[in-house]
Amino acid sequence: xxxxxxxxxxxxxxxxxxxxxxxxxxxxxxxxxxxxxxxxxxxxxxxxxxxxxxxxxxxxxxxxxxxxxxxxxxxxxxxxxxxxxxxxxxxxxxxxxxxxxxxxxxxxxxxxxxxxxxxxxxxxxxxxxxxxxxxxxxxxxxxxxxxxxxxxxxxxxxxxxxxxxxxxxxxxxxxxxxxxxxxxxxxxxxxxxxxxxxxxxxxxxxxxxx
Amino acid sequence: xxxxxxxxxxxxxxxxxxxxxxxxxxxxxxxxxxxxxxxxxxxxxxxxxxxxxxxxxxxxxxxxxxxxxxxxxxxxxxxxxxxxxxxxxxxxxxxxxxxxxxxxxxxxxxxxxxxxxxxxxxxxxxxxxxxxxxxxxxxxxxxxxxxxxxxxxxxxxxxxxxxxxxxxxxxxxxxxxxxxxxxxxxxxxxxxxxxxxxxxxxxxxxxxxx
Amino acid sequence: xxxxxxxxxxxxxxxxxxxxxxxxxxxxxxxxxxxxxxxxxxxxxxxxxxxxxxxxxxxxxxxxxxxxxxxxxxxxxxxxxxxxxxxxxxxxxxxxxxxxxxxxxxxxxxxxxxxxxxxxxxxxxxxxxxxxxxxxxxxxxxxxxxxxxxxxxxxxxxxxxxxxxxxxxxxxxxxxxxxxxxxxxxxxxxxxxxxxxxxxxxxxxxxxxx
Amino acid sequence: xxxxxxxxxxxxxxxxxxxxxxxxxxxxxxxxxxxxxxxxxxxxxxxxxxxxxxxxxxxxxxxxxxxxxxxxxxxxxxxxxxxxxxxxxxxxxxxxxxxxxxxxxxxxxxxxxxxxxxxxxxxxxxxxxxxxxxxxxxxxxxxxxxxxxxxxxxxxxxxxxxxxxxxxxxxxxxxxxxxxxxxxxxxxxxxxxxxxxxxxxxxxxxxxxx
Numbered sequence: 125x126x127x128x129x130x131x132x133x134x135x136x137x138x139x140x141x142x143x144x145x146x147x148x149x150x151x152x153x154x155x156x157x158x159x160x161x162x163x164x165x166x167x168x169x170x171x172x173x174x175x176x177x178x179x180x181x182x183x184x185x186x187x188x189x190x191x192x193x194x195x196x197x198x199x200x201x202x203x204x205x206x207x208x209x210x211x212x213x214x215x216x217x218x219x220x221x222x223x224x225x226x227x228x229x230x231x232x233x234x235x236x237x238x239x240x241x242x243x244x245x246x247x248x249x250x251x252x253x254x255x256x257x258x259x260x261x262x263x264x265x266x267x268x269x270x271x272x273x274x275x276x277x278x279x280x281x282x283x284x285x286x287x288x289x290x291x292x293x294x295x296x297x298x299x300x301x302x303x304x305x306x307x308x309x310x311x312x313x314x315x316x317x318x319x320x321x322x323x324x325x326x327x328x329x330x331x332x333x334x
Numbered sequence: 335x336x337x338x339x340x341x342x343x344x345x346x347x348x349x350x351x352x353x354x355x356x357x358x359x360x361x362x363x364x365x366x367x368x369x370x371x372x373x374x375x376x377x378x379x380x381x382x383x384x385x386x387x388x389x390x391x392x393x394x395x396x397x398x399x400x401x402x403x404x405x406x407x408x409x410x411x412x413x414x415x416x417x418x419x420x421x422x423x424x425x426x427x428x429x430x431x432x433x434x435x436x437x438x439x440x441x442x443x444x445x446x447x448x449x450x451x452x453x454x455x456x457x458x459x460x461x462x463x464x465x466x467x468x469x470x471x472x473x474x475x476x477x478x479x480x481x482x483x484x485x486x487x488x489x490x491x492x493x494x495x496x497x498x499x500x501x502x503x504x505x506x507x508x509x510x511x512x513x514x515x516x517x518x519x520x521x522x523x524x525x526x527x528x529x530x531x532x533x534x535x536x537x538x539x540x541x542x543x544x
Numbered sequence: 545x546x547x548x549x550x551x552x553x554x555x556x557x558x559x560x561x562x563x564x565x566x567x568x569x570x571x572x573x574x575x576x577x578x579x580x581x582x583x584x585x586x587x588x589x590x591x592x593x594x595x596x597x598x599x600x601x602x603x604x605x606x607x608x609x610x611x612x613x614x615x616x617x618x619x620x621x622x623x624x625x626x627x628x629x630x631x632x633x634x635x636x637x638x639x640x641x642x643x644x645x646x647x648x649x650x651x652x653x654x655x656x657x658x659x660x661x662x663x664x665x666x667x668x669x670x671x672x673x674x675x676x677x678x679x680x681x682x683x684x685x686x687x688x689x690x691x692x693x694x695x696x697x698x699x700x701x702x703x704x705x706x707x708x709x710x711x712x713x714x715x716x717x718x719x720x721x722x723x724x725x726x727x728x729x730x731x732x733x734x735x736x737x738x739x740x741x742x743x744x745x746x747x748x749x750x751x752x753x754x
Numbered sequence: 755x756x757x758x759x760x761x762x763x764x765x766x767x768x769x770x771x772x773x774x775x776x777x778x779x780x781x782x783x784x785x786x787x788x789x790x791x792x793x794x795x796x797x798x799x800x801x802x803x804x805x806x807x808x809x810x811x812x813x814x815x816x817x818x819x820x821x822x823x824x825x826x827x828x829x830x831x832x833x834x835x836x837x838x839x840x841x842x843x844x845x846x847x848x849x850x851x852x853x854x855x856x857x858x859x860x861x862x863x864x865x866x867x868x869x870x871x872x873x874x875x876x877x878x879x880x881x882x883x884x885x886x887x888x889x890x891x892x893x894x895x896x897x898x899x900x901x902x903x904x905x906x907x908x909x910x911x912x913x914x915x916x917x918x919x920x921x922x923x924x925x926x927x928x929x930x931x932x933x934x935x936x937x938x939x940x941x942x943x944x945x946x947x948x949x950x951x952x953x954x955x956x957x958x959x960x961x962x963x964x
Binding site: 140142144145147148149151152154155156158160161163166169172173176186190194198201205227321322 | 772776778842845849859860871874877
């Protein structure tokens with residue numbers, strides 16, 4: 125007999141569908157903040173060059189948003205590649221994760237506009253923290269309820285936990301650096317994200333980021 | 335012989351595709367209403383804190399929209415997990431459902447801006463009602479035309495009906511409360527949606543929400 | 545040996561993916577034109593009611609856009625359900641179709657804002673015509689190059705042609721009516737679209753719309 | 755034993771999903787720049803005609819963006835049709851490609867607004883160059899790491915490289931023409947894109963574009 129919303133592979137497939145949709149939209153929407161300079165203010169090649177160079181912080185924001193989205197797209201994917209089926213609660217946890225993904229452009233814009241304010245760094249860090257917590261909660265839920273795919277052993281399970289916790293520790297340290305200077309804090313976050321996004325093969329770095 | 339738009343599993347697959355697309359966009363677009371404070375109005379950490387706290391109603395609206403979208407994503411999914419194939423009429427009913435999903439950000443914004451007006455509550459309730467009616471109509475159509483999956487028995491069919499009707503009764507009661515106070519009405523809707531979104535295991539609550 | 549972009553089932557699958565994406569976005573974006581009334585202009589339930597009623601043309605536009613998108617979503621789906629594989633040229637024809645789908649919100653807005661102008665009706669009709677022509681071209685191309693699925697006989701092929709041509713004739717007649725009055729023209733298009741979207745079982749209507 | 759983010763067919767499937775999503779959004783968003791003329795400025799059919807004709811550059815921009823998106827959608831698809839599985843690094847290269855796809859509407863708008871400026875042509879060309887480089891990098895990575903599908907021989911591999919390099923040479927020549935005149939440069943790019951988008955069968959052209 126079939127019951128509505130039983131744990132199933134299809135439910136898992138739909139989570140993947142809505143997740144890729146939200147990430148695709150987020151990736152595209154963050155570019156909309158980069159606006160073409162007004163034609164009236166530009167009368168020469170030199171003025172156009174200045175106008176484009178003035179957009180530099182926006183391109184930096186775009187790169188930052190892009191890196192963060194990349195990291196969490198892989199984070200979600202790493203989990204779901206190891207999960208065989210999903211029920212309603214696991215799907216809800218994933219939607220909560222997506223709700224904070226959808227908030228990332230806001231946090232990133234706030235950070236870009238208020239780079240010199242500690243509060244902007246804290247809001248951004250809070251967003252990263254909530255993303256980590258929802259990933260952690262959904263992995264724990266999948267593990268406790270036997271939704272993991274066959275062949276996922278205790279060591280792999282532990283690796284997933286460790287990766288999330290290690291990244292959060294690095295971001296917490298970065299956030300704490302805003303007691304010295306908000307810019308130092310942002311710089312540190314950027315470095316952490318670059319390391320995660322490029323997934324370097326260097327053994328020292330791999331040891332730190334898990 | 336093949337005919338255009340015969341009832342098929344592929345038609346069902348495309349409904350799933352367009353549904354997840356509309357939900358992904360709706361989830362992302364409702365965040366766009368949360369705007370970063372203007373830099374000119376903010377000169378200190380304290381002023382930035384006030385500016386962010388002033389966004390609180392927007393974050394509440396976002397949470398409300400998110401809960402409602404979650405509930406109806408599961409509602410649609412609960413049905414389609416039990417439907418094996420789809421014809422053009424069933425797909426049209428699903429598109430009508432999506433048309434009212436696409437209207438939800440409008441209704442939620444109206445509610446957020448006019449929390450103290452009965453009419454705003456009624457418009458929001460009307461949107462919830464239309465979502466329920468289109469779900470009801472598509473379930474009835476699928477049942478009458480033999481599109482249900484094998485193994486869906488009479489009891490499961492009845493459960494799907496009951497869940498939709500029970501939710502609508504709770505929302506109708508919530509809407510009626512606006513005769514006393516619109517805010518009470520909104521508070522009641524929020525509680526109903528939190529209960530549905532979290533799908534609690536408590537037996538009393540499960541008995542009420544079906 | 546594998547060559548890049550050979551006719552394949554995967555290529556067909558990706559056309560389906562990008563098509564449902566464009567339709568999902570179009571369905572959601574047309575709602576963004578319905579804006580919540582400004583709070584400053586509204587001081588009573590009565591004023592809110594007037595403000596919402598003043599949005600009526602926007603809701604009509606939304607319904608019209610929704611019907612047109614529905615019709616062409618089924619049109620594209622009717623074809624692709626009968627096509628087994630796709631090459632690059634067929635995919636390009638489908639992208640041209642999507643380019644005119646993406647233009648529909650513009651044409652519909654123009655029509656809504658300039659209901660009393662013949663030119664607005666003509667632009668809208670031109671958009672419908674281009675959608676029909678791209679569908680016709682891609683069906684013809686699939687037929688000539690042997691991309692149709694097994695079991696698609698000559699009669700089904702003819703039915704697909706006839707449906708497109710019949711709809712275009714009805715829209716051409718509607719557009720011609722703007723010589724008498726643009727509003728009559730729009731009314732006629734609306735009726736035609738309602739008939740197609742609801743796919744009535746009445747034998748007379750089915751005979752006309754194919 | 756399963757490890758997170760091992761090279762897999764599923765990872766490849768998700769790249770396809772997010773790619774089609776980004777392209778679908780890009781195709782739809784570039785139309786939003788075409789705005790309906792304001793009703794106040796238009797009092798006759800003649801004035802509406804002028805207002806619509808004044809939008810001509812926007813329609814040209816739309817066509818240009820559309821052609822470019824078409825070409826790179828096929829470029830990405832040509833590659834991925836020949837790749838059997840994907841790991842995290844290949845996915846990251848694909849996301850970088852998508853980041854530059856998402857930037858295309860900006861570059862195209864800049865070009866449309868500053869057609870007579872060399873710098874606008876250079877920015878547009880830089881965007882095309884980055885798209886080519888990311889495609890080249892991901893093909894090279896897939897080849898070196900054994901991710902190519904069975905049946906992809908050395909000649910096919912070489913064809914993929916050659917196509918990318920030939921297109922880039924044609925665009926570099928187009929860009930260099932802006933030393934004579936930016937408009938000549940744009941015209942040349944347009945011709946190159948039309949040739950690629952229509953994929954002509956003429957043997958001379960095929961020989962040039964690969």
